[in-house]
Amino acid sequence: LTLGPNPLKLIIAEKPSVARDLAQALGIKPSGRGSFRGRDYIVTWAVGHLVTLAEPHQINPVWQKWRESDLPILPTHWPLSVLEGTAQQFEEIRQLMHAPEVSSVIAATDAGREGELIFRYIYEKAECRKPAERLWLSSLTPESIQEAFRLIRPLSAYDNLANNARGRSRSDWLVGLNFSRAYSLKQNDRWTVGRVQTPTLAMVVERTEAIQEFVPEAYFEIEARFATARKEEFRGIYFEAKTKDLAKGEAKRFAPGDSAVEAIVARARRGQARIKKRDDKQQKIPPPKLYDLTELQKDANRLFGFQAKYTLDLSQSLYESHKLLTYPRSDSRYLSTSVAATLPGIVAVIRQAYQDVDLRSDTGIRALGSAFVDDKKVSDHHAIIPTGKDPRSARMSVDEAKVFDLVAKRLLMAWQDDLIKSQSTVVTEILCDGLSDTYKSSGMIVLQEGWRALERRTRAADASALPFVREAEDVSVKKVESLRKETKPPPAFSDATLLN
Known part of the structure; x- marks a missing residue:
């Protein structure tokens, strides 16, 4: 040469x-x-x-x-x-x-x-x-x-x-070519079979058939509304406690025409109610891990209805055209130590857009722990993060901005405090005619918002807090009624649930 x-x-x-x-x-x-x-x-x-x-x-x-x-x-x-x-x-x-x-x-x-x-x-x-x-x-x-x-x-x-x-x-070739020919010859029609395509299609068809064949069945639940001496109200659902841990019981479903419903409702209207048990459990939830492509696609589908391919296209544009995100086709949710060393500069740029959120003062400065930085868990690529280029100089589309916002906030969450919730369960007992009927109420209160102050939320609001009641405290029954409900079919697959 x-x-x-x-x-x-x-x-x-x-x-x-x-x-x-x-x-x-x-x-x-x-x-x-x-x-x-x-x-x-x-x-x-x-x-x-x-x-x-x-x-x-x-x-x-x-x-x-x-x-x-x-x-x-x-x-x-x-x-x-x-x-x-x-x-x-x-x-x-x-x-x-x-x-x-x-x-x-x-x-x-x-x-x-x-x-x-x-x-x-x-x-x-x-x-x-x-x-x-x-x-x-x-x-x-x-x-x-x-x-x-x-x-x-x-x-x-x-x-x-x-x-x-x-x-x-080669496996795609072997499965696709051989099975497509086999099914086409067997059915005397042109069929296509794929290593991933066909099992996924089978899952969707099976779920669709289950939904189409589903026949709803009616049932009744009994709900009571209670009030404390301080006029604080809360609702409870009738349940049968089958274990020593009363808080674990499930709501009782009654068949239409069950005479027990009228009897229980009648006892509730005549009986004396008191708090039998209160259980409070504090839950600490640390910041979520950084995004890989699958998690980003799931959140974009859940929050915005974006299909997985569309989210990938938006991420690819943010990577290639705008230079705002790192390589998007990543399957890791961790950073290498070398990439983590660049975070102070990246965070200094992106946090400007979130001045309305009370971020910790050490955001971007404090070294992240092994929940986010682990060289052993980074193979081809690290988690998807912003590059540090100022997003204000980019002409993003509305949907591109939504995806960038998800990734930027997910990185900022890593430095924030834990989300702390208090989950409460109250069991109320109604005594009448020598019988004890039990009703369960659940509620939740956020003690510390922590990282969730940055989270986009479209789901229903968290259950409201229950009034503070003590065991053996007397309460009054304000209303009791039987509620007609129907069983529901399994939900149709979305991109997010398929990715799961």
Whole structure:
């Protein structure tokens, strides 16, 4: 191999926008149709997947025709095929890889399993033999790009990740191709079967059928309204205590027409009520862990109704276009010690938008503990956090701003105090005709808001606090009635519950 007077390194990004960011960080003018050229680097890009596993007929012409006797199709080798719509860009990259002035190649595709596969397939299909390195980007700010170049590693350091990606790709091929052909031939119709698609569809269909076949059944519960001598009112539901721990009893359901309902209601109207038991339990809830992609998708679906794919697209835009978030396709909810060291600067920027919240004075300053920082629990990527770029300078859409707000607040929560609740259960006894009927009331009071002051909430308000009553205290029965209710079908799946 004869190199030119100034050997160049070829950088391959996953998409044009990232290639432009890399070029600008390296001082290269981002102009050119298929690549950007500088003094030391050439920056080019894929457009997602350029190369994929070959179709069956491309491996063996006999497999062109769908026949049950050929199944299962189990290739002994795995040739690659250039996707028809991306052949021009692949050829651009292939020529650059083999250009005499290019001495080595840098993989700068997305830092994850899918991005690794995109580069490896291009590298293999182009039959490139030049040395290769891996640029691992968690953020696209100029500072993060420079840091990634400082920490660049040989491509071989990521061989395990590449093998994992190949194995997943091949298993998708084997399951999809074989089962799709098998079901299509059996049903005499075109069916598609997927390793993830089909089990997920089965779950949705099973739940949908359960909802459609559900027949609601009527039942009755008995509710009483009590009042203290101080005229403080609270409600209780009739229940039968079946254990020594009265607080654990469940509301009693009565079938329509059950004569016991009228008898219990009548006793409640005539009887004497008193507090039989009060149980108060204090609960401390620490700040939630930082976001990985799945948790972010679940919260965005629960709070805003965003579908999982839409949340990923918004997060990807906040990462690539706005440079406000770190790499979003993360499965870790922890930070490395090196990333944690950058938090004071990040928090100093993002906390400006939350001046109306009474944040602890050491927010962003105090070192976080192992609940948030753990090198052993960070593999490919750390948790999703803001990059430290000022969000006020970004032109985010309304939905992008919602996702950024979730991530920023989740990081700020890490320094706040625990949420402290007091959960109260009161058992009221009504004595009449020598019989004892029991009613249970539950309530909750927040003793310390803590991190929850930052939380977005759309769910129903917490149960109201119960009045303070002592055991054996007499109370009056203000009203008692039987309430007709119906059993409910299982809830339909949402993106959040499917992700669970």
